[in-house]
Amino acid sequence: MLEDEHLIDEFEKDIWLYLDNDLPTERMNFWETQIQNNAKIGQKFNEIQRFLSDYDNYPSEKLESNKFNTMILKATKKEHLFLKIKSIFHFDNKSESLLPKMAFVTSLTIAAIVMLLLSQKPNPIKEISTELFDWDDESTTMQIQSISNTIFLVDNENLKNYIIYKLSQDEWNRDIYNIKNQIQNLDKETNKTAF
Amino acid sequence: MVDYLESILIRRCKDRETDAFAPLMKMHKEQLFLYLVRKCGNKEKAEDLFQETLIKIWKNIPKYQEREKFSSWIFSIAHNVSVDDFRKSSVRKIITHSENLDEITHKENLSSEYEKKEQLKLLNDALSNLSESQKEVFILRQHGEMTFREIAELTNQSLNTVLSHMNYAVKKLKKLLRTENVGR
Numbered sequence: 001m002l003e004d005e006h007l008i009d010e011f012e013k014d015i016w017l018y019l020d021n022d023l024p025t026e027r028m029n030f031w032e033t034q035i036q037n038n039a040k041i042g043q044k045f046n047e048i049q050r051f052l053s054d055y056d057n058y059p060s061e062k063l064e065s066n067k068f069n070t071m072i073l074k075a076t077k078k079e080h081l082f083l084k085i086k087s088i089f090h091f092d093n094k095s096e097s098l099l100p101k102m103a104f105v106t107s108l109t110i111a112a113i114v115m116l117l118l119s120q121k122p123n124p125i126k127e128i129s130t131e132l133f134d135w136d137d138e139s140t141t142m143q144i145q146s147i148s149n150t151i152f153l154v155d156n157e158n159l160k161n162y163i164i165y166k167l168s169q170d171e172w173n174r175d176i177y178n179i180k181n182q183i184q185n186l187d188k189e190t191n192k193t194a195f
Numbered sequence: 196m197v198d199y200l201e202s203i204l205i206r207r208c209k210d211r212e213t214d215a216f217a218p219l220m221k222m223h224k225e226q227l228f229l230y231l232v233r234k235c236g237n238k239e240k241a242e243d244l245f246q247e248t249l250i251k252i253w254k255n256i257p258k259y260q261e262r263e264k265f266s267s268w269i270f271s272i273a274h275n276v277s278v279d280d281f282r283k284s285s286v287r288k289i290i291t292h293s294e295n296l297d298e299i300t301h302k303e304n305l306s307s308e309y310e311k312k313e314q315l316k317l318l319n320d321a322l323s324n325l326s327e328s329q330k331e332v333f334i335l336r337q338h339g340e341m342t343f344r345e346i347a348e349l350t351n352q353s354l355n356t357v358l359s360h361m362n363y364a365v366k367k368l369k370k371l372l373r374t375e376n377v378g379r
């Protein structure tokens with residue numbers, strides 16, 4: 001009795017692999033003999049088989065053909081579009097004609113050029129040309145002239161007077177300086193004419 | 196013969212011949228759809244999942260390895276689609292057909308339809324009483340034409356765990372369906 005129960009437990013573990021034919025040959029043969037000769041094992045096996053069969057006989061939901069066809073079309077939609085393009089241009093390996101292929105490539109090239117022209121990317125050449133337009137010859141010449149005048153003034157004696165006057169705002173000092181300069185000049189002149 | 200035809204259709208699908216896809220899927224349509232109906236317990240939802248599955252099959256068929264059983268491959272895709280959908284919906288609805296049943300009158304010409312719907316309700320209720328793992332193993336085995344080893348591989352479980360799920364599922368369903376039938 002206990003032996004039978006133990007065997008049934010074993011069979012419950014093995015039955016699914018037995019149905020899958022996924023047990024070692026020895027084990028398969030063992031259960032085959034048991035199913036045929038052991039009433040309890042045979043009954044267990046039939047119960048399971050009957051249950052699975054009853055389950056399969058439950059009414060099943062069906063997918064309507066038109067729905068199925070629509071779903072298939074949807075799943076392969078991209079491919080259909082590609083095939084249409086292919087058929088328009090006769091892109092067939094067997095086809096010898098180059099004209100449709102050339103037409104396709106040309107249209108792609110034109111599209112690419114149009115896209116390029118319509119794009120809003122900044123143009124570096126335009127920026128350079130703007131700089132060139134900004135060049136002002138007259139003002140540059142004036143600036144150079146102004147620098148030249150300044151250099152000349154720095155070298156002029158009158159500038160010293162002007163600077164003293166500007167810095168000190170003192171006419172007395174300026175006059176003294178002038179007299180001193182004139183004395184020095186006279187002194188130089190006298191030295192030149194001396195024997 | 197069927198395998199030969201199937202392999203020709205697969206090869207054509209790999210070459211992106213759209214005409215071959217419908218006949219190929221027709222060979223597995225009923226079981227695949229039924230698997231999804233049993234899985235989500237609702238025909239409309241199953242149709243959405245079936246569409247998603249078809250899209251993924253068509254997209255990935257060039258990657259399909261011929262050494263693998265095609266039916267197992269498409270059922271593994273359907274399984275993944277339904278698992279993804281299950282994850283997306285935070286609350287799982289246990290679907291009953293009670294609303295539909297209310298609409299059905301007792302007219303004689305509708306009695307068989309009524310019986311069919313009632314039986315489907317019983318089955319869906321019984322299946323919804325299983326744990327998700329038990330149900331998955333059971334319906335993959337019944338509709339997915341998969342061996343238990345393949346199911347174990349697909350669901351990332353050990354073979355023993357899968358067999359144990361199957362045992363519990365069958366015991367529970369036997370009990371539930373017998374009780375329901377006795378009650379009627």
